[in-house]
Amino acid sequence: MTESKRQLAMVMDLNKCIGCQTCTIACKRLWTRDEGMEYMWWNSVNTQPGRGTPRDWEDMGGGFREGNAVPGKLPTRKDFGDAWEFNHEEVFFGGKGDKVHLKVKGEEPEWGPNWDEDQGAGEYPNAYYFYLPRICNHCTHPACLEACPRKAIVKREEDGIVLIDEDRCRGYRFCMEACPYKKIYFNHVEKVSQKCIFCFPRVEQGVANACARQCPGRVRFLGYRDDKNAPIWKLVDKWKVAIPLHPEYGTDANVFYVPPLAPPRFDENGEIDESNPRIPNEYLVSLFGPKVLESLEILKGEMAKTRAGGKSELLDLLIAYRWKDMFGGFDRDPATIEWKKA
Amino acid sequence: MRARTISSTEFDRLMDPSAATWKQAGAERVKLEGSPLGMQPTALIRAAWQDRKIGAIDRVQIAALHDGERLAFRLEWSDPTENRGNADNVDFPDGVAVLLPAVQGAPIVTMGAPGNAVNAWYWRADDDTNVRHVVAEGIGTSRTVSVEAGLARGAWKEGRWQVVIARALRVETVDPVAQLQAGETTGIGVAIWDGGSGERAGIKSISGLQWRKLSLDALPTARR
Ligand code: SF4
Ligand code: SF4
Numbered sequence: 364m365t366e367s368k369r370q371l372a373m374v375m376d377l378n379k380c381i382g383c384q385t386c387t388i389a390c391k392r393l394w395t396r397d398e399g400m401e402y403m404w405w406n407s408v409n410t411q412p413g414r415g416t417p418r419d420w421e422d423m424g425g426g427f428r429e430g431n432a433v434p435g436k437l438p439t440r441k442d443f444g445d446a447w448e449f450n451h452e453e454v455f456f457g458g459k460g461d462k463v464h465l466k467v468k469g470e471e472p473e474w475g476p477n478w479d480e481d482q483g484a485g486e487y488p489n490a491y492y493f494y495l496p497r498i499c500n501h502c503t504h505p506a507c508l509e510a511c512p513r514k515a516i517v518k519r520e521e522d523g524i525v526l527i528d529e530d531r532c533r534g535y536r537f538c539m540e541a542c543p544y545k546k547i548y549f550n551h552v553e554k555v556s557q558k559c560i561f562c563f564p565r566v567e568q569g570v571a572n573a574c575a576r577q578c579p580g581r582v583r584f585l586g587y588r589d590d591k592n593a594p595i596w597k598l599v600d601k602w603k604v605a606i607p608l609h610p611e612y613g614t615d616a617n618v619f620y621v622p623p624l625a626p627p628r629f630d631e632n633g634e635i636d637e638s639n640p641r642i643p644n645e646y647l648v649s650l651f652g653p654k655v656l657e658s659l660e661i662l663k664g665e666m667a668k669t670r671a672g673g674k675s676e677l678l679d680l681l682i683a684y685r686w687k688d689m690f691g692g693f694d695r696d697p698a699t700i701e702w703k704k705a
Numbered sequence: 706m707r708a709r710t711i712s713s714t715e716f717d718r719l720m721d722p723s724a725a726t727w728k729q730a731g732a733e734r735v736k737l738e739g740s741p742l743g744m745q746p747t748a749l750i751r752a753a754w755q756d757r758k759i760g761a762i763d764r765v766q767i768a769a770l771h772d773g774e775r776l777a778f779r780l781e782w783s784d785p786t787e788n789r790g791n792a793d794n795v796d797f798p799d800g801v802a803v804l805l806p807a808v809q810g811a812p813i814v815t816m817g818a819p820g821n822a823v824n825a826w827y828w829r830a831d832d833d834t835n836v837r838h839v840v841a842e843g844i845g846t847s848r849t850v851s852v853e854a855g856l857a858r859g860a861w862k863e864g865r866w867q868v869v870i871a872r873a874l875r876v877e878t879v880d881p882v883a884q885l886q887a888g889e890t891t892g893i894g895v896a897i898w899d900g901g902s903g904e905r906a907g908i909k910s911i912s913g914l915q916w917r918k919l920s921l922d923a924l925p926t927a928r929r
């Protein structure tokens with residue numbers, strides 16, 4: 364397998380994500396508007412705990428166990444939530460706007476990409492949830508690439524971005540079975556597999572990914588893994604607070620998460636109870652592995668430090684006072700570039 | 706197997722898989738077997754299929770006719786489900802390919818080798834009037850080449866696929882496709898994919914790990 368010389372990576376701070384889906388729409392408008400792409404959300408944001416997108420993707424297999432490929436399931440379009448068609452013509456142009464209401468055409472949907480939004484878990488007054496934005500992880504050990512019998516998937520040497528060569532792809536979908544994060548989509552019109560391209564045409568021009576640049580929550584940091592001036596290295600390697608999702612999948616993901624801290628619990632008397640976390644540790648460990656607990660401790664320690672009047676490089680970094688500092692040098696304004704469609 | 710000759714006027718009718726002319730061909734029954742698991746090119750495919758049966762279709766009837774200019778194959782096999790689509794992520798189309806060596810001696814087991822290409826005439830149920838010409842020089846190297854005058858027609862009736870695939874014996878191209886002529890003997894292999902069983906790529910039924918013989922009858926002297 365070819366190893367990349369450098370690796371672009373992203374860190375998402377789950378304490379700041381407000382679930383607004385601006386990232387999702389930024390990506391949709393830029394990359395997945397063609398025919399056959401209607402149901403694709405290369406960027407998705409789901410409520411956790413929840414079944415995710417595609418539905419129950421964490422039970423679909425794929426990835427590696429002890430270095431061996433694990434078979435996986437193919438998610439259906441319905442599992443992804445599909446693309447609903449609405450009766451826009453009827454409501455807006457059919458002269459029946461006062462009688463007909465906007466609704467999904469055909470069969471009543473029973474699932475959608477955000478069907479269980481904001482449900483979460485736990486009981487009042489200790490209910491909890493948080494948002495989990497996901498893109499392709501541009502893995503160091505990409506299960507999708509290794510599964511393809513046609514060598515149609517490449518990992519770029521210069522920046523580690525994982526791309527599907529649509530001219531070589533025959534739509535066999537072994538990549539879709541293999542990806543444990545279920546971030547491959549099949550285009551049933553073009554008959555090829557498609558996925559997040561890490562906005563490579565932007566990144567090549569020094570512009571941050573659309574999901575990162577458009578994020579109003581300042582959730583997403585970008586940069587090369589090994590760039591000691593970029594936030595990725597500081598958050599992942601120096602401060603060790605950003606960790607990958609499901610490290611046990613064995614693909615060495617290059618999207619890292621700052622895990623969510625929740626407000627404290629209330630006890631039966633309505634008093635603040637700091638003895639147990641509101642989001643159960645086991646749940647966070649099931650998502651991020653045991654390192655999540657260390658990461659939370661580091662965050663808490665730094666917060667205590669600033670509360671006592673001290674300064675914290677880590678918290679300053681996470682607060683992202685200066686928006687452009689989040690992008691590891693990829694901070695060029697896209698409006699300064701004349702974009703051409705290939 | 707033998708490709709008998711027929712007149713050019715009769716040949717024109719062959720694109721209809723149910724044409725009576727096909728009766729003259731003398732169809733041969735060929736047993737198929739699953740392509741070996743160990744030959745699958747990636748660990749994921751091997752892991753996914755180690756406990757699944759490869760090769761859902763176990764026999765095919767194959768007939769061939771030529772008119773000195775063009776060669777047509779007719780393949781018929783039983784398949785209770787007609788899988789034409791890619792509409793959902795879990796749907797795969799049925800398909801069939803006739804494999805010929807582009808270079809005599811090219812290995813069939815590995816789908817050719819560098820400099821020793823094999824040429825598949827490939828039909829798939831999601832595009833049933835086209836034949837795709839594929840050349841390969843080893844597993845995973847196959848690429849589609851454009852070849853003029855390739856034709857196909859497929860129909861599914863009462864649990865059976867009937868597919869006709871035809872092409873000119875000789876074609877103008879720089880790509881390594883099979884170039885044929887009346888009177889010659891070459892190799893042939895057949896592969897069938899049952900989409901309903903998730904078969905695609907190297908997961909297929911094949912006519913064996915060795916070339917079968919294909920002899921094209923010489924033209925009758927009067928027509929040479
Ligand atoms: S997340 Fe999935 S699609 Fe993306 S590189 Fe990793 S294995 Fe491939
Ligand atoms: S745009 Fe930012 S805040 Fe909004 S859902 Fe996406 S990651 Fe979260």
